[in-house]
Amino acid sequence: MRGTxxxxxxxxxxxxxxxxxxxxxxxxxxxxxxxxxxxxxxTPSAGTALQRMGVTETLTRPGPDGEIVGLLATDWSAxxxxxxxxxTIRDGVVFHDGTALTADVAAANLSTFRAENALRDAPIxxxxxxxDQVVIQLERPFSPVPAYLSDWSTGIVAAANLEEEAVxxxxxxxxxxxxxxxxxxxxxxxxxxxxxxxxxxISRAEYHFVPDVQARQAMIAAGEIEFAFGLPANAVQLLExxxxxxxxxxxxxxxxxxxxxxxxxxxDELDVRxxxxxxxxxxxxxxxxxxxxxxxxxxxxxxxxxxxxxxxLAPFEFDPQxxxxxxxxxxxxxxxxGILVRDGERFEMELRTYDxxxxxxxxxxxxxxxxxxxxxxxxxxxxxxxxISDGHADGSLEAGIISDTFVYVPDPIGAMAENxxxxxxxxxxxxxxxxxxxxxxxxxxxxxxxxxxxDMRRQMIExxxxxxxxxxxxxxxEVYAVSDAVxxxxxxxYELRYGLDRLTWTE
Amino acid sequence: MIWRSSIxxxxxxxxxxxxxxxxxxxxxxxxxxxDLALRVAAGRYPGVQPNQALADVVRQAYGLDRPIFVxxxxxxxxxxxLDFGNSLITGRPVLTDVIPYLHNSLRIVVWGFLAALCLxxxxxxxxxxxPNSRLDLVLTAxxxxxxxxxxxxxxxxxxxxxxxxxxxxxxxGLSGFARLWLxxxxxxxxxxxxxxxxxxxxxxxxxxxxxxxxxxxxGVPERRLFLRHGVRxxxxxxxNYLPVVFLFLIYDVIVIETVFNYRGVGWALIExxxxxxxxxxxxxxxxxxxxxxxxxxxxxxxxxxxYRQDERR
Numbered sequence: 001m002r003g004t005x006x007x008x009x010x011x012x013x014x015x016x017x018x019x020x021x022x023x024x025x026x027x028x029x030x031x032x033x034x035x036x037x038x039x040x041x042x043t044p045s046a047g048t049a050l051q052r053m054g055v056t057e058t059l060t061r062p063g064p065d066g067e068i069v070g071l072l073a074t075d076w077s078a079x080x081x082x083x084x085x086x087x088t089i090r091d092g093v094v095f096h097d098g099t100a101l102t103a104d105v106a107a108a109n110l111s112t113f114r115a116e117n118a119l120r121d122a123p124i125x126x127x128x129x130x131x132d133q134v135v136i137q138l139e140r141p142f143s144p145v146p147a148y149l150s151d152w153s154t155g156i157v158a159a160a161n162l163e164e165e166a167v168x169x170x171x172x173x174x175x176x177x178x179x180x181x182x183x184x185x186x187x188x189x190x191x192x193x194x195x196x197x198x199x200x201x202i203s204r205a206e207y208h209f210v211p212d213v214q215a216r217q218a219m220i221a222a223g224e225i226e227f228a229f230g231l232p233a234n235a236v237q238l239l240e241x242x243x244x245x246x247x248x249x250x251x252x253x254x255x256x257x258x259x260x261x262x263x264x265x266x267x268d269e270l271d272v273r274x275x276x277x278x279x280x281x282x283x284x285x286x287x288x289x290x291x292x293x294x295x296x297x298x299x300x301x302x303x304x305x306x307x308x309x310x311x312x313l314a315p316f317e318f319d320p321q322x323x324x325x326x327x328x329x330x331x332x333x334x335x336x337x338g339i340l341v342r343d344g345e346r347f348e349m350e351l352r353t354y355d356x357x358x359x360x361x362x363x364x365x366x367x368x369x370x371x372x373x374x375x376x377x378x379x380x381x382x383x384x385x386x387x388i389s390d391g392h393a394d395g396s397l398e399a400g401i402i403s404d405t406f407v408y409v410p411d412p413i414g415a416m417a418e419n420x421x422x423x424x425x426x427x428x429x430x431x432x433x434x435x436x437x438x439x440x441x442x443x444x445x446x447x448x449x450x451x452x453x454x455d456m457r458r459q460m461i462e463x464x465x466x467x468x469x470x471x472x473x474x475x476x477x478e479v480y481a482v483s484d485a486v487x488x489x490x491x492x493x494y495e496l497r498y499g500l501d502r503l504t505w506t507e
Numbered sequence: 508m509i510w511r512s513s514i515x516x517x518x519x520x521x522x523x524x525x526x527x528x529x530x531x532x533x534x535x536x537x538x539x540x541x542d543l544a545l546r547v548a549a550g551r552y553p554g555v556q557p558n559q560a561l562a563d564v565v566r567q568a569y570g571l572d573r574p575i576f577v578x579x580x581x582x583x584x585x586x587x588x589l590d591f592g593n594s595l596i597t598g599r600p601v602l603t604d605v606i607p608y609l610h611n612s613l614r615i616v617v618w619g620f621l622a623a624l625c626l627x628x629x630x631x632x633x634x635x636x637x638p639n640s641r642l643d644l645v646l647t648a649x650x651x652x653x654x655x656x657x658x659x660x661x662x663x664x665x666x667x668x669x670x671x672x673x674x675x676x677x678x679x680g681l682s683g684f685a686r687l688w689l690x691x692x693x694x695x696x697x698x699x700x701x702x703x704x705x706x707x708x709x710x711x712x713x714x715x716x717x718x719x720x721x722x723x724x725x726g727v728p729e730r731r732l733f734l735r736h737g738v739r740x741x742x743x744x745x746x747n748y749l750p751v752v753f754l755f756l757i758y759d760v761i762v763i764e765t766v767f768n769y770r771g772v773g774w775a776l777i778e779x780x781x782x783x784x785x786x787x788x789x790x791x792x793x794x795x796x797x798x799x800x801x802x803x804x805x806x807x808x809x810x811x812x813x814y815r816q817d818e819r820r
Contacts, residue, residue: 038553038778041598048554115564116552152554166598184597184604185770211778214663215768219678221671385549386541389557393542408555418558427556 030204031486031500032225034216038209039187042167042178044109044155045116052498053189053207054200055096056155056172059087059106059134060146062410062494066307068146072101072156072173073134082141082446087134087149093196095158096177103129109156110134110149117153118409121418141446143453147411152496175200175501185209200501202486213358217481220245226483227498232358233291235479247481249292250491253305253412254405254476256290256363257297258351259388261398262469263431266347271326273468277316278323279374280367286474289362295474300464301406302475304493307454308412310461316472323374332375340375348377352400354385363473364401389426402427403476410494416460417441420469432469514808521800525793526586532792533582536785537575543783544571550596550782569595582789592786601786605775609794612760612771615687619694620756626699631706635741638711646703654700658759662693662766678768690767697759698752705748709741716740739813746810750803757795 033053040047050056059073070076073087093101107129114120114127122145126137136145148154158171169178175197176189187207191200208225210216213232220228221242231239236247258276260267267273282296298315301308332340332347340347349371353364361382368378381387391397404419404427406412419428421441437460444456464470482489488502537543544566549557551565566572585592591601630650634643653661669689670676677685713719714737722732761773768774772791779787 038550038596038782040551040553040596043598046552046554116561120560153552166593166600168599183607183770184599210768212765212768214666215678215766218666218671219768222674222676222678224677385557386546389545390541393559404556426558 028204029202029505030206031202031227031503032206032208033227033229033498033500034208034210034219034225035228036209036211036213036216036230038211039181039184039207042170042181043113043116043161044157044170044172045113045153048152048495049187049207049209050170050172051152051155051496053187053205054174054176054497054500055170055178055187055189056157057174058150058152058154058156059089060150061496062147062150066305066410068150068410071150072106073149076146078143078145078448082143082448083138085136085138085145086130087136089132089134090196091132093173094194095171095173096192097158097160097171098194099158099160099171101156101173103132103134105159105162106156107134108159108162110136110154112162113153118148118151118414119154121409121414122148143445143448144409144411144413148409148414150410150496151408151414176205179204198501201504202500205500220481220483223483223485226486227489228481229478231479231481233289233477233479235481236291239481244485245481245483247479248491249477249479250493251295251302251304252405252476252478252493252495253302253308253407254403255297255300255302255472256357256360256401256403256474256476258367258471258473259397259400259402259428259430260469260471261395261430262433263395264398266330266342267399268431269330270467271330273471275323275326275330275374276371276376277468277471278319278326279370279376280471280473281318281370282316282473283318285363285366289359289366290474290477291479292477295477297472297475300461300470300472301412304475305406305412308406308457308461310458310465313462313465320370320374327374334375338372338375339377346377347375348379350381350398351378352381352383352387352391352397354383354387356385357403360401360403367401367473392426392430395431397430401473404428405476405495407494410496413441413444417445420460420464424469429469432467434463434467434469437463514804517800517804517807521797521804524800525796528796529586529789529793530579530583532789533579533785534575536783536788537578539783544569546783547571547595550784551598565595582786586789586793591790594784594787596782596784596787601790605772605787605790605794608770608772608775608791611769612764612773615690615694615763615769615771616756616760618687618691619759620698620752622691622695623698623702623752626695627702628706630699631703632710634703634707635710635714638707638714643707647707650700650703650707652700653696654704658693658697658762659766661696662690662763665689665693666766686769690763690769693763693767694756694759697763698755701755702745702748702752705745706741709744710737712744713737713740743810743814746806746813749806750799753799753802757799 037048039049044050044056057072059071060068061071063069072090072093074090076085076087078085089101089103089106095101107127110119111127123139123142124136125139128135156173161167161170175192175195177192178187179190180188189205191203216228217231217235219225221239223244239247260273262268283293286296287293299310299313303309327340332342335341351364351368353361355361364380368380371378388400388402406415408415418425421438424430424432440456440460444453447453485506486503487506488504490499492499542562545557545562548561548565552561593599594601594604597604630646634646637643670678676689723729760771761776764771764774765777772794776791779791
């Protein structure tokens with residue numbers, strides 16, 4: 001009896017010890033990507049995976065310098081007052097189900113998903129097809145239409161998908177077609193032999209939704225995938241010893257910032273907002289928490305978006321003494337407990353932060369300490385991201401550490417309008433009103449002249465820099481790892497595509 | 508006839524409890540602070556920052572602005588027809604999304620449970636046969652250690668040690684020995700600790716029974732004696748403990764699937780709760796409750812079958 005039981009137990013342990021390992025790589029000609037972004041519904045407006053993996057395509061796309069160029073549209077034109085835009089649809093393009101791309105299908109796509117995709121922010125009155133053209137009619141002049149149509153959420157799918165209540169297999173026009181998506185977290189793709197452009201070198205691709213950062217890190221370290229995105233800042237050190245991959249850091253047009261409710265005293269005072277900005281050691285935060293001192297923000301938008309980065313602007317300063325002087329000038333006096341007092345009221349701040357981006361609570365604690373040094377008593381309220389959006393919606397938010405991107409529409413005017421125009425937005429300013437800024441946003445959307453646009457961009461950035469409706473703390477780095485098995489990868493700062501079509505296996 | 512009514516009663520109880528638990532989850536999900544539609548929008552449109560415009564789209568598409576009683580009545584009406592509706596995130600029928608998760612979970616749960624038995628029974632038997640011996644003390648210490656290590660820590664350690672450092676396994680995919688052996692081993696280790704203690708005590712108790720001591724003193728071979736009389740008596744406390752093991756199993760599966768990035772019921776439940784995908788959450792909760800109640804009912808049935816004569820006496 002004893003012998004039998006021991007033998008059973010031993011065989012279990014021993015059999016578990018010998019494991020056949022199947023690693024990814026050139027052998028099965030499949031490039032694998034792991035990312036923290038859910039595949040979600042299989043419609044172009046829902047998740048970025050379809051667009052980034054080359055399944056769907058948009059009518060336009062941003063070129064290397066940010067200029068908008070054609071993709072499924074060959075060219076476009078607008079009437080004189082920019083209220084009607086016409087996009088000519090590329091000839092000879094077929095969807096993955098074999099049907100042809102026509103202006104009718106493209107227009108139907110844009111109409112169907114309009115409430116869900118980037119076009120929801122555009123003043124569109126009608127979308128229709130005329131011959132081989134998609135015609136977009138607007139309620140008022142609107143120049144960034146081509147930029148809006150390059151957003152991932154405006155990808156085009158076959159007519160069959162538009163009729164489905166729930167899309168089970170999306171048919172795009174891209175260089176990869178969906179082969180299997182029965183597992184809602186993995187998308188298996190094969191090359192689209194009927195693609196209108198150049199075919200990719202690698203015949204298959206897989207997208208894995210892996211929400212756990214440790215798992216993504218372990219997968220790339222074990223050689224199971226070729227790309228791991230959304231890694232923590234310390235991945236550079238953690239994966240240093242791995243000899244089969246490289247870890248790269250790419251600056252993105254995304255910021256981490258302190259959002260202040262400008263309707264609440266004392267944040268409605270410019271000097272108080274300036275003092276808070278002066279008290280924050282951005283370089284210290286960027287070095288210690290973000291892992292890159294150069295990520296310390298010197299103005300709202302990083303140099304990655306050259307057209308919106310003003311090199312002539314004086315950088316943000318770290319000067320606690322000047323901050324204290326500004327607060328003193330605003331009537332605040334230091335109390336016995338080291339906290340500022342004015343008219344009998346202590347300077348207390350409730351700072352909200354959320355943990356879906358793990359560095360934000362740490363930045364919150366650092367800001368708490370820095371503001372304490374100038375006499376502001378900060379209490380931290382941590383939750384998930386809804387503490388910011390709910391607080392913005394019901395007006396209860398005092399201050400919050402947030403993160404936002406400026407290229408969810410590839411032209412940052414989309415983000416500027418959503419984040420700073422009129423009352424601001426959930427992930428931007430709050431109750432900051434500046435009629436001149438609002439007029440600039442409106443004028444920008446109605447202008448096509450590139451010189452005038454450049455001048456307006458500069459003025460908008462200067463206003464935000466001077467009035468600080470949002471105290472920008474750091475810019476954002478995307479940390480990602482790439483297997484040495486592939487070459488030819490280039491990071492897309494607009495986060496629209498992984499560029500899998502350019503990859504080759506390393507010799 | 509008695510058996511048939513007993514099974515029917517157990518099934519009815521399972522369904523009733525599952526429904527009550529799912530109802531509780533439904534109300535909790537709807538009464539949590541914050542805008543439910545905004546949270547669903549964040550899950551459904553993961554590429555953009557959640558905003559009110561998308562929340563309104565979700566609210567209208569799924570009728571989340573209707574009175575909560577109307578939504579509950581609709582959900583209940585669907586569930587009794589075994590229709591769990593569509594996922595708020597993927598838009599697909601819930602069962603289409605959930606069945607692959609169930610399949611994946613069962614794969615590691617069944618093998619994990621069997622592996623736990625393979626570890627726990629021999630260890631418990633060896634300890635119970637010589638209670639308070641040096642071997643018993645060593646194995647008791649080992650079992651206690653394994654029982655007290657949090658499963659997520661054990662999982663993280665095994666991932667680092669076997670997969671990252673030695674390449675002996677995989678974190679992607681859903682099948683194949685390379686993918687499955689480590690989650691199975693983690694489940695086995697997590698369950699084997701407490702289970703082996705139950706086996707050990709059961710065996711030690713049986714060996715201390717007067718009839719066993721007497722028979723051993725008379726020179727009856729221990730192996731024959733234990734197989735004929737000991738196993739049956741030792742099995743009863745083990746069977747009685749199994750419902751607790753099933754509870755551990757549910758907890759462990761949720762943790763282990765998250766650590767190993769294994770897309771089973773536990774992993775999906777965490778994601779559904781995060782995204783407030785209520786239909787998927789309800790379906791998964793019902794599955795877990797039904798699993799527990801059915802497994803417990805089967806254990807009770809086996810116990811009754813084995814010890815029917817004792818009950819009659």
